[in-house]
Amino acid sequence: MINNNNERMFIYHVxxxxxxKKKDSIGFCSTIQELINQLDYIEFMGFNTVxxxxxxxxxxxxxxxxxxxxxxxxxxxxxEDFEELLSELDKRNMKFIFDITLAHTADIHPWFxxxxxxxxxxxxxxxxxxxxxxxxxxxxxxxxRHDYKRYILGAFGGHMPSLNVQSESLKKEIKRxxxxxxxxxxxxxxxxxxxxxxxxxxxxxxxxxxxEYIRKCVDEINPNCVLIGEIWxxxxxxxxxxxxxxxxxxxxxxxxxxGIINQVNQGxxxxxxxxxxxxxxxxxxxxxxxxxRLYTMLNNxxxxxxxxxxxxxxKTDSDISIYYGTEGNWYGMVCNGNDLPVRSKMxxxxxxxxxxxxxxxxxxxxxxxxxxxxxxxxxK
Numbered sequence: 548m549i550n551n552n553n554e555r556m557f558i559y560h561v562x563x564x565x566x567x568k569k570k571d572s573i574g575f576c577s578t579i580q581e582l583i584n585q586l587d588y589i590e591f592m593g594f595n596t597v598x599x600x601x602x603x604x605x606x607x608x609x610x611x612x613x614x615x616x617x618x619x620x621x622x623x624x625x626x627e628d629f630e631e632l633l634s635e636l637d638k639r640n641m642k643f644i645f646d647i648t649l650a651h652t653a654d655i656h657p658w659f660x661x662x663x664x665x666x667x668x669x670x671x672x673x674x675x676x677x678x679x680x681x682x683x684x685x686x687x688x689x690x691x692r693h694d695y696k697r698y699i700l701g702a703f704g705g706h707m708p709s710l711n712v713q714s715e716s717l718k719k720e721i722k723r724x725x726x727x728x729x730x731x732x733x734x735x736x737x738x739x740x741x742x743x744x745x746x747x748x749x750x751x752x753x754x755x756x757x758x759e760y761i762r763k764c765v766d767e768i769n770p771n772c773v774l775i776g777e778i779w780x781x782x783x784x785x786x787x788x789x790x791x792x793x794x795x796x797x798x799x800x801x802x803x804x805x806g807i808i809n810q811v812n813q814g815x816x817x818x819x820x821x822x823x824x825x826x827x828x829x830x831x832x833x834x835x836x837x838x839x840r841l842y843t844m845l846n847n848x849x850x851x852x853x854x855x856x857x858x859x860x861x862k863t864d865s866d867i868s869i870y871y872g873t874e875g876n877w878y879g880m881v882c883n884g885n886d887l888p889v890r891s892k893m894x895x896x897x898x899x900x901x902x903x904x905x906x907x908x909x910x911x912x913x914x915x916x917x918x919x920x921x922x923x924x925x926x927k
Contacts, residue, residue: 593917736773
C-alpha cells in the first residue's frame with residue numbers, strides 16, 4: 548500500500564465521460580474498466596499518479612454537478628470497478644486522485660430538494676442581490692430562480708447551487724463523505740474542485756476556515772491522504788493560494804503554470820525561465836479540461852512544448868500534472884465557454900502507434916524527463 552505523502556507526483560490527468568451518447572466523441576474513456584485497461588500505457592510513460600474528474604452520479608457528461616456523494620455513476624461503472632481500479636494502481640505503486648465538489652452540488656441533489664422544503668440549511672436563498680458578495684472569477688453569483696421566486700447563490704449558475712459552509716450539520720455530512728471515500732484505500736487522494744468558491748457562503752467570505760475543517764477531517768481519517776485545492780490565482784492575489792496551500796497541503800499552481808507557458812511563448816530560453824514558488828506544496832499543469840491545450844497555446848510549436856514540459860519537470864520540485872493527449876501533440880481551444888474541443892475522445896489505436904514510434908510524438912520525451920526527475924530526486 549502507498550502511504551508516502553512526500554513522494555513527488557507525476558500525474559496523468561484523464562477526463563472520463565459520463566454520457567453514453569457521447570462515448571465515441573468525448574474523454575480519455577467512458578468507463579472505469581476502460582481506464583483500468585489503459586493503466587499499462589500510463590505507467591509506461593513513468594507516471595505514478597492518475598487523476599480524473601468526478602465519478603459520482605451527476606446531471607451532465609462532465610460530472611461536476613453531483614447528485615449523490617456516496618456512489619459511482621452507473622454510466623461509468625460500479626463501486627466494485629472503482630475498488631478494482633485502486634487495487635490495480637496499488638499493484639503498480641501508483642496513486643489515484645479524483646475530483647470532488649465540496650462547495651456546490653446539482654440542483655436536483657436530494658439535499659437541495661430538502662432545502663427548498665425547509666428540511667436543512669445546506670444552501671442559501673436571497674430575497675435580493677447582496678452587493679457585498681463577490682468572487683474573483685465569477686462576479687455574478689446571484690441567480691434568480693423563477694420556480695422559487697428567489698435568488699440562489701451559486702458560483703457556477705443556479706443549476707449548481709453553492710453549499711452553505713456555515714452550516715454545522717452540512718459540515719458533519721462532509722466529514723462522513725470524506726471518511727467513506729478515504730477509507731477505500733491508502734493510495735486514494737482528492738482534488739477539491741473550485742474549493743476557493745466556498746467563500747460565496749462563508750462567514751465574511753473567507754474560504755480558509757472551511758478548508759481548515761476539511762484538512763482536519765482528512766487528517767483524522769488518514770493524514771497521508773493527498774488533497775489538492777483548485778485555487779485560481781494571479782500576481783495580485785498570489786498570497787491567497789499560498790494560504791490555501793498551507794491549509795490543504797497542495798494547490799494547483801495557476802500562476803507558475805501559465806507563467807512558464809507565457810515566458811516560452813515570448814521566446815525566453817530554458818535557462819532563463821523564472822519560477823516563483825512560495826507554496827508549501829503545489830501542482831504545476833501543462834493544461835487541463837478547462838483550458839486550451841498546450842500545443843495550441845504555443846502555436847503548434849513542438850519545440851516550445853518541449854521547453855515548457857522540461858521546465859515544469861526539471862526546474863522545479865512541484866508535483867506535475869500532464870493532461871491526456873499532450874503526449875500525442877493534441878490541439879484544441881476553449882472558445883466562448885465551449886470546453887468540448889479539449890475533451891475529445893482518446894484513440895487507443897493511436898496510443899499504440901505512439902509507443903511503437905509510428906508517429907512523431909512526445910511520449911518518449913515525457914518518459915525521459917520523468918526518469919531524469921526521479922533520478923535527480925534520488926541523488927539529492
